[in-house]
Amino acid sequence: MRVIIPFAGSMPKTRLSDVLSLSERRSFARAMLQDVLAAVQAAGHEPVLLTPSPLDSDVSTIVDDQPLSGAVNAVLSDSDLPVTVLMADLPLITATDLAQFVETQGDVVLAPGLGGGTNALVVRDRSFAVDYHGTSYLDHLETAQEMGLDVSEATSWRLTVDIDEPPDLAEVLLHNDGHASRWLAERGFSMVKSTGRANAIRTRDVQSQSSN
């Protein structure tokens, strides 16, 4: 199945600005994308990047400079269904998660993100359109139900835990063994645990390398 992966290359991950510079955020977003692409390919599916401007990548790419929802809806309209849409900030996912998600039955299958977003969806009915504004998970659920569509919820926590904010970086160090966790380790991040949840803290000051 085609797995559409929206990727905003130039100003990614703004909520990580307190801990990563712009060039680091671009590089880290690429590292997470590599892990997501690897999971999709290992599951035997076909990744397609959806970006607002051309990217240097070997992966099939659709360039559309509309805002996210419009660009995704254009792809849904133009595609043979089913199609999966998967966010690029999910470096915890494995091929198994992806395979199970894509096989989940339903006209629409939704994977919630932390804080009410929609991290991934499978669309099997042409009448459904996305709107990522607001608490999109609840909105997508309600819209699909109002349309009489059969909606399912994804189960995997690895699809729910997206990497958007500084506390999320601990999840990468805890549960990813690919590009994203190596990237953080090489930039001096390590896990610090006191009481409560572990945090990923930059304990060494490592110069950002423009080659990465």
Place this chain on the structure above:
Amino acid sequence: MRVIIPFAGSMPKTRLSDVLSLSERRSFARAMLQDVLAAVQAAGHEPVLLTPSPLDSDVSTIVDDQPLSGAVNAVLSDSDLPVTVLMADLPLITATDLAQFVETQGDVVLAPGLGGGTNALVVRDRSFAVDYHGTSYLDHLETAQEMGLDVSEATSWRLTVDIDEPPDLAEVLLHNDGHASRWLAERGFSMVKSTGRANAIRTRDVQSQSSN
């Protein structure tokens, strides 16, 4: 199967102190526990509370004033296996999640929590003991692997998203329709969405009611 639910009644949920008073935290912890008990019972399993001091509850209760790990290990030693240990701050779980978790094969089945904790485990081998200190998920995984045990990871995001910190309250409003979300709504919390993740904010100042 017996499902042991540790419940620290007197000083619960200290990391919610910025948004809830002590009496509110006690009451909210009870509301979350009710939802967890309902899921366990609806799945056809037998909940057993594990508490440091006697509780006013209809549910079977083991009183043990040791710290958490010691108390859980005492229960594991004294029980016919398998046994499930499930945290009380998981009000998003459904009977389906619980049933699937308990049926997951493995000498030890681990459900990670956000930030590296262990939200639930199924124990089928008597040689395994818990240690909740530190990043217990990784420690439990490593210990079980070193012992040559067959370890599995739980899948459900509803078992991973525990309610410990103020941002987690949004997850309750988003994904729980039981006691916990009603409790928050009655205390004046509602969901506020700007950019990024939704937050549960107390938008009405509602007097805490000692009867709840």
